[in-house]
Amino acid sequence: MPYLSQAERDYITEGVHSDLRADGRGRLDYRALVLETGIISQANGSARVRLGGGTDVLVGVKVEIDQVEPDAADIGKVVCNVECSPSASQQFEGHGADDLNNELTQALQRVLGGPQCGINFEKLCIIKGQQCWIVYIDAMILDYSGNVMDAIFIATKAALFNTRIPKTQIQDMGDGEFEFEVLDDVEDAERLEGVENVPVGVTLNKVWTVMTGSTKLNKEHATPLEELCTEAKLLIAVNKDGKVCGIQKGADGSIEPGLMSEMIQTAKRVGQSLIRQLDQSLHNEEAQVEEKRRNGEHVEKLGFFAVV
Template identity: 50%
Template sequence: MNLISPSEKDFITKGIESDLRNDGRTRIAYRDFIIETGIVSQASGSCRLRLSKTDVLIGVKVEIGDIVSNTTSDNNNEQEQDIVNSQSENDKGRIVCSVECSPSASRDFEGRGANDINNELSQIMNRVLNGPQGGIDLKSLCIIPGAQCWVIYVDVLVLDYDGNLLDTIFLATRAALQNTRIPKVEIQDIGNGQLEFEISDDIEDAEKIKGWEDVPVTVTLNKIGQKYIIDATAMEELCTDTKIIIAVNKSGEICAMQKSLYGSLNPSLLTEMIRTAKDIGKVLIKNIDTTLEHEQVMASRANNKKFGFFI
């Protein structure tokens, strides 16, 4: 793990208490980020998002898979089993998320530590996106109940790191899912209660994922000293006593919450942090959705040439 000296920690902590961080931001100010979508040609949808030096690339692949239940699955993969256990109906598709942090991005991602980080981030994504408030209409992914469905694979590659990794991943995931298209399927009854389906090859018939607009983003609030900040840098994360991760959708509703580290929180401060996360989350979603619409318009006018946008 990266280390920080007591004098550096004291300098950062006192600056935050004075509402002035190392890079000149206030406690609840976000850094600018650049977003690009549709950059992986072999994926059903993709996005690259750079938040300062934190650089994340996401590819989404849509494939046909079997509907599994907790009574029929013999999958030994812990992440897959978490998804199966959360879905008792036989008429739902599923989302399978996988995060890989490149060892060249940070010394924290080398050796055994990388596996722990990758598993933790993957589990958070799987539980949020497959949960009741994950946004995606999982029933719309069903092709033949009890038999086959669409499986959405979300593969995350962390290229570089400078703090606030989870928030960056969820922002990029929302954009990648907005960019994803699912082929049109025609179902036919061949008699005796049997169904078969045919997938259209026409790209223009492909549709957006239902419910992508309700996919939440996460807002991570780091408590340093007696104050808290959002969008912490790598150095600020080393000074963090405790942090709260709150998933928020476009309506400002809380979809998930998780506390990390061992510090304590005053109930009144926790209430304030939750309120801040809801406000910041709604603004982030509004800004990113507006930017994605603008990108699509610009790309259509320039024969699908891709543009990167600052937010």
């Protein structure tokens, strides 16, 4: 964990107050973001995202058939898992990494594991009361330079957009018995219904500037040194319609009700803008790939990276 002197802390916090951060961005400016989808051939969908400065996340999506839950006989489900590579940061080494993995996994699962995810869970059911599709989302943090949760949400949304589920044919055997067959033809695979409604995460940080005695919101995306100056942070999941799909507080400081409302409104505005840009990038990339395939050209995925 890096250590900050008081002079360094004052430099960062007063820069935030002046709306000029150390890397030249304003408080609400993004770092450059690059991504590519479809880079894991063994997965049903995948994406890799890097934020300028180093935070690097790889997400793979795998769909498998399993028994429905007894209390959810007509829907499928989403299961999330986040792992931090020990080489990504010193703070990911040792037993502390397990706690961080659990924290990040739970944050992602709370948003994507329920109806607020946006995906039509009923469409994931194959035979009511028997089988359904389970969507496994596995995220790996390859490199860390702050604001990792936002990067995970962006990469997950891109990977789900890239995901295709095989079609199934169901046969009625009579007496309430059914059988199904999974079609092998890749061209018949379908996109997840409702994937356009999957939210992104927007993290806002409360920074107290000592010299001016005021609070400022520091977003987007906080660097590791800026995170050390954060009293409290709020992760807000927002979908394309500006609906808040989940909120999670981090750090030890408090957030006043008025500031909380301001943070939520800021997240809604920033989140919708991010989704519009991300969707446009994903559709453009998909169109380019389809055009190459129609022309008989070889489609090569670099894995690192196509520019947004």
